[in-house]
Amino acid sequence: MALAELISRLEHEAQDRARAIQQGADVEVRAIEDATQEAIAQIMTRQFERERQERGRVRQRELAMARRQARRRELEALHVAIARILNRARSLVSDMASSPSDVGAITSHLEEALSFLNGVQPRVRCQAAVATVLQPAIDYHVGAQLLIDDSIGPGFVAEAADGSVLVDSTITARLARAEPRLTIALARKLTDGRD
Amino acid sequence: MAAIEIGLVARAKGLGSRFVPRQTLEAMARAEDLPAFLQSVYRAGTVIEPIGERTDVFAVEDAIRRTASGHLATLHRWQERMPGVLDVFAAHQDRRSLRALLRGAAAGTAPAARLRGLLPTWSLPVSALSELARQSSPSTLVRQLVVLAHPEGVRLLPLARTSQIDLLAVDVTLLTAFAERARQAAQHGDQVLRDFVGMLIDAGNAENALLIAGEPAVSDGPSLFVRGGRWFPIGAFLAVARAGSYAEAVTRLAAVNARSTLALSEAASPDVARVDRTFVVNLLEWLARASRIDPLSTAPLLRVLMLVEAQSRDLRALAWGAVLGTPPSLRLQQLVTPA
Numbered sequence: 001m002a003l004a005e006l007i008s009r010l011e012h013e014a015q016d017r018a019r020a021i022q023q024g025a026d027v028e029v030r031a032i033e034d035a036t037q038e039a040i041a042q043i044m045t046r047q048f049e050r051e052r053q054e055r056g057r058v059r060q061r062e063l064a065m066a067r068r069q070a071r072r073r074e075l076e077a078l079h080v081a082i083a084r085i086l087n088r089a090r091s092l093v094s095d096m097a098s099s100p101s102d103v104g105a106i107t108s109h110l111e112e113a114l115s116f117l118n119g120v121q122p123r124v125r126c127q128a129a130v131a132t133v134l135q136p137a138i139d140y141h142v143g144a145q146l147l148i149d150d151s152i153g154p155g156f157v158a159e160a161a162d163g164s165v166l167v168d169s170t171i172t173a174r175l176a177r178a179e180p181r182l183t184i185a186l187a188r189k190l191t192d193g194r195d
Numbered sequence: 196m197a198a199i200e201i202g203l204v205a206r207a208k209g210l211g212s213r214f215v216p217r218q219t220l221e222a223m224a225r226a227e228d229l230p231a232f233l234q235s236v237y238r239a240g241t242v243i244e245p246i247g248e249r250t251d252v253f254a255v256e257d258a259i260r261r262t263a264s265g266h267l268a269t270l271h272r273w274q275e276r277m278p279g280v281l282d283v284f285a286a287h288q289d290r291r292s293l294r295a296l297l298r299g300a301a302a303g304t305a306p307a308a309r310l311r312g313l314l315p316t317w318s319l320p321v322s323a324l325s326e327l328a329r330q331s332s333p334s335t336l337v338r339q340l341v342v343l344a345h346p347e348g349v350r351l352l353p354l355a356r357t358s359q360i361d362l363l364a365v366d367v368t369l370l371t372a373f374a375e376r377a378r379q380a381a382q383h384g385d386q387v388l389r390d391f392v393g394m395l396i397d398a399g400n401a402e403n404a405l406l407i408a409g410e411p412a413v414s415d416g417p418s419l420f421v422r423g424g425r426w427f428p429i430g431a432f433l434a435v436a437r438a439g440s441y442a443e444a445v446t447r448l449a450a451v452n453a454r455s456t457l458a459l460s461e462a463a464s465p466d467v468a469r470v471d472r473t474f475v476v477n478l479l480e481w482l483a484r485a486s487r488i489d490p491l492s493t494a495p496l497l498r499v500l501m502l503v504e505a506q507s508r509d510l511r512a513l514a515w516g517a518v519l520g521t522p523p524s525l526r527l528q529q530l531v532t533p534a
Contacts, residue, residue: 111304115529116529174520177228
């Protein structure tokens with residue numbers, strides 16, 4: 001083998017080794033690059049997930065707050081509506097008092113009230129307008145006394161002479177007694193069965 | 196006692212188990228308003244008939260009346276051979292009803308108010324009571340009673356001919372009619388039934404004597420006394436009737452009846468309603484005692500009948516107490532159902 005040929009072969013072998021080393025290095029570099037990309041992706045994913053979760057929590061808080069505010073506004077509106085209905089009812093008290101059904105009922109109410117006040121010399125206060133309607137029931141009960149008092153609303157107030165018992169049967173007082181129940185009933189009606 | 200009577204008593208005892216116990220009634224007395232009262236009634240079970248669309252106190256009263264009427268009708272169906280007990284009770288209720296209706300008609304009160312606390316019977320059912328309550332005057336009422344062929348119609352007719360009816364004469368006539376009707380119905384009954392009739396006559400006489408007391412215009416006291424009572428003789432009647440004032444009459448009544456069913460407690464204030472309630476309470480106590488002594492007498496049946504009346508009174512008083520917002524302690528005072 002000539003020297004020139006030997007040198008040429010060695011050069012080729014050297015070039016082949018260099019290429020192989022180059023190729024190996026390229027593979028390693030790509031692997032490192034892939035691993036880096038993957039690591040970056042993982043880091044990014046973790047970061048984004050935290051942010052996403054954080055954003056989600058914020059959104060939930062905002063949503064809950066909005067719901068609470070909406071519910072509060074709804075309840076305020078309901079309260080206003082009920083108050084308006086009850087105010088309207090109160091404004092109709094004087095009309096109710098002059099209705100034939102109430103005039104008939106007031107006598108029954110007085111007679112029943114006096115049955116609870118037997119023997120305690122009851123005093124019955126009422127407006128002058130209904131005094132004539134109530135007088136027969138007063139006359140029927142021994143010791144009962146009728147007093148005109150236009151400061152009280154329609155209806156009557158019957159009380160024992162010693163103040164031990166008081167039956168307030170003015171329409172305003174009856175409405176006031178019924179208000180808690182009416183409020184619940186009205187709320188149910190206005191929300192139409194919704195929670 | 197015949198088998199059929201035992202059946203009737205057993206049915207009555209069965210009915211008695213449907214009454215509201217005193218403890219439940221006391222709990223109902225705390226109701227803040229009528230809907231709360233109705234809730235407590237519904238919670239207690241089938242206490243009264245369904246009230247219907249209207250839920251005011253008058254509708255509750257109607258339901259209470261229908262319930263009592265239903266109880267009495269049930270017992271009436273079970274009665275076959277022994278009409279005495281139920282007829283005596285019907286006569287007693289008819290007297291109460293006619294007295295209230297005639298007074299209501301004379302005072303011109305609303306029809307619903309006249310029906311207050313009345314119990315229908317087979318001789319004066321709900322429809323008849325409603326019809327009588329709608330009459331514009333005592334005379335038209337009496338005429339209607341004649342049309343209904345009620346035994347008291349003809350008796351009351353002479354009194355209704357005057358322009359202004361004499362309510363005291365009406366009371367005495369009704370009591371006389373009751374005494375005759377009840378004594379006749381009780382003649383084949385036992386001693387308990389006859390004593391029961393006597394006590395009802397006592398109560399009627401006492402009621403009339405209290406009405407007369409303090410009235411100088413009434414002079415013919417003896418003719419106003421109805422015979423047949425047990426504990427309240429004519430002497431006592433006249434002593435009460437001739438009292439100068441109502442309070443004095445009640446004191447005399449309490450003194451002469453210390454040991455009878457008309458006995459009033461010292462704490463009792465002098466008012467007709469209290470006297471009436473005390474009588475019902477005492478009568479129920481007496482019937483409970485008589486039932487224990489002789490369970491096969493008419494006492495258990497009479498007790499159930501009086502409990503029908505007591506329950507109606509109590510439920511009605513509680514309903515009105517809730518409507519008027521009276522203190523619960525005051526409502527408790529109205530109760531007559533025994534513990």
